[in-house]
Amino acid sequence: LARVAVDVMGGDYAPSEVVAGCVQAHQGLGIPVLLVGDESRVHEELGKAGTSAREGLEVVHADDVIAMDEADPARAVRSRRTSSVSIASRLVKEGRADAVVSAGSTGAALAAAVLEIGRIRGVQRPAITTLLPFPGSPTVLIDAGASSDSRPEHLETFGVLGSMFAESYLGLDKPRVGLLSIGEEPGKGNELVKEAFPLLERSGLLFIGNVEGRDIPTDRVDVVVCDGFTGNVALKLLEGFASYLMGELLKIFTSSDEAKQAATVVMPGLLELRETLSPEAHGGAQLLGVGGVCIIAHGSSNARAVHAAVRVASQTADSGFVGRVAERFSGRPGGRDDRGGPQGRAGLGTTKGQE
C-alpha cells in the first residue's frame, strides 16, 4: 500500500484528532503513515491513542508549524522550510512517501506542494478539485480555489485534469465536462469563459458546453470547470447553505412534541443524507497537477475525516494517477507561466520563480 505523509500539526483539531485519524487508517487499513510534526507532541498523542511509533507508523520531526490563520502562508512556506507541511511534502519529493495529507492552511499546503514536490511538466497551473457527492450525481468541481485569477488556457488544463480525475475516481469512461457560466449558449459568460469555450471544444474531452449553477447538483454534468475564485465561492456557498438548511430542519423537527416524535422516523434518512453530502466522508480536496498525490483536508477535520483522507491519498497513489497525468501532459510546453504563479486562496501569488 502506498505510504502517506501526514502534516499532523495542521487543522483546527491538530494534533490530537489528526494523529487519531492516522492511527485508525494504519490499524484499520494497514496503510503506512508518516506522522510529521513536533516529535514529543506526536508521541504523546500516539500514547493517548493507545499505541506507539513502529514500522508503518513512523514519526518525522518538524520543529515549526504554519498556523491556520497565517496571513501570507505562501511566504511563510518559502521562508520556513522546517514546518510540518513543508517536510511532509518533501517526503514525497524524496520518495519516502507517496502522498501527502494536510488539514492545515490551504494556502500553505498548496505552496508547500508546489515548492517541495513541484508542478508536473506541461501543467501551467495546478488546481484543487473537490468531489461534490450528490447521491446519484456526484460532480467534480475544478478549480475550487488554487488560483484566484485564471487565463482561458488554464481552464482547458482544468478540464483535462478534472476529466482524468473523474475517470479514475468515479470510474467514468468519458466524463461529461461542462464550463460553468451564466447561460447555456456558447456566447454566454464573461470574457474568460467565452475565450475558454473554443479551447475546451478542441480539447478532445467530452465537452458538453456551458453549464449553470443550477446544473451542478444534477446528473447533467460530471466535471464542472471554472476559475478558482468562482469555484471557491460556489463550494463555500454550498457548505454554508447546507448547514443553514440543516439548522432550519432541526428547528422544524423540534418545534413540538409531535414533530420530535415524527423526526425520529425520518432522522436516520436525513443523517444519511447529511453524511453523504459531508466533505468528511470523501477525503477532502485534491491538488492536481503537482508531481505527487496531495490531499487538502478540511480545516475542521476530525479523526474520521483524516482517516478518509489518508485512505483516499493512499488509493490515489496506488492507482498511478499522477503518472498518467504526467504522461498526458508530456507533449505540452513545460515552461513556467511567467504571468503569475499558482495563486492560493490564501494569496499564493508570489510563488513565481520558485519550483
Place this chain on the structure above:
Amino acid sequence: LARVAVDVMGGDYAPSEVVAGCVQAHQGLGIPVLLVGDESRVHEELGKAGTSAREGLEVVHADDVIAMDEADPARAVRSRRTSSVSIASRLVKEGRADAVVSAGSTGAALAAAVLEIGRIRGVQRPAITTLLPFPGSPTVLIDAGASSDSRPEHLETFGVLGSMFAESYLGLDKPRVGLLSIGEEPGKGNELVKEAFPLLERSGLLFIGNVEGRDIPTDRVDVVVCDGFTGNVALKLLEGFASYLMGELLKIFTSSDEAKQAATVVMPGLLELRETLSPEAHGGAQLLGVGGVCIIAHGSSNARAVHAAVRVASQTADSGFVGRVAERFSGRPGGRDDRGGPQGRAGLGTTKGQE
C-alpha cells in the same frame, strides 16, 4: 398607487398566468396595471379570468414579442421596438407607468430598460439585485447578472445601490455591506476584488470587508457585492441546490408508510420554509440604476409570482426609491462608460452608444 406596466407576453407561462397575476394584483390591491401584449390574446385571457379591460386594468397593444430563448436578446430589443417588453419599458419613460415588470428573457428586459428608460446619470452600470430571503437573515445580492464582466468602480456602485436597496426594502438603518471573496482578509481574492476593496472602504458605506460564500445565508452581512458572473452562478446554484435537497427530502419522506405518516407532521413546516425561500414570494429581481422601477420576474413565474412582482413594483415606485438613487449619484460623473456598456447575462455588450 403607482401604475405598473406588465409585459404579459414574457415568461414560460405567458400570457395566461401573467394576465391572471395582473388581474389579481388589480382586484386584490387596487394597483393600476397596464397589460402590454397582443391585444386579442390579452382580451381573451382577461375573459378567462372573468373580467375585462377597464380603468386601472388597461390593455396596450404590442405586435411583437422577444422569445425566452432569443439568442441575442439585446440586439432583438434594439431592432424590434414594438415588442411587448420594449413598449412596457417605454410606458415608464413616457410617464404613463411608474414601473415595469417582465418575466420574459432577462437579457431582453435589461436591454429594454436601459434602451427605453435609460441609466440614471452617474450610474455607470445598472445591476440586478436579488433578495435572498433566508428567514431571520435576508441578504441582498448585487449584481446577480446584469453585467458579465465588471471593473472595480462598478463594484463600488453596486455597493451603494445595494445598500440603498437594503435600507429601503429591509428597513435597515446602516446595512452591512460585504465584498464576496475567497478569504476574509483584505488581501484575499481575485484582482477585481482586491482593487474594489479600497474603493468600498472609502465609500462611506458600512463596509465590513470580504465575506465568503458560506456567510451568505448567515446574519453576518446584509448586502453582498459581487460581479454579475459570480452573482448569477451563486444565485442559480442556490436555486438548484434547494430544489435538489427538497427532492431528496421527499424521497426520505416517502420511503415507507411510517415515514409518510411522520412527514404529515413536519410537512407544514417544510412547506413554509420552501415558501419563504421561494423567489416567487418576493417579486423577483430588481434592476437598479435605471431611471424607473424595473422588476425582472423569474421566467417560471405563475400568477402568484406575477402578483407579488406587481405589488413590489408598485410599492417601490411609491417609495420614491429611484429618485433617491438619482439624488445620491447626482454629484458623480455622468459620462458614458466607454469601455463597454451594460452587459446582460444574455450578452448585452452592444448597448454602448445607445441611450
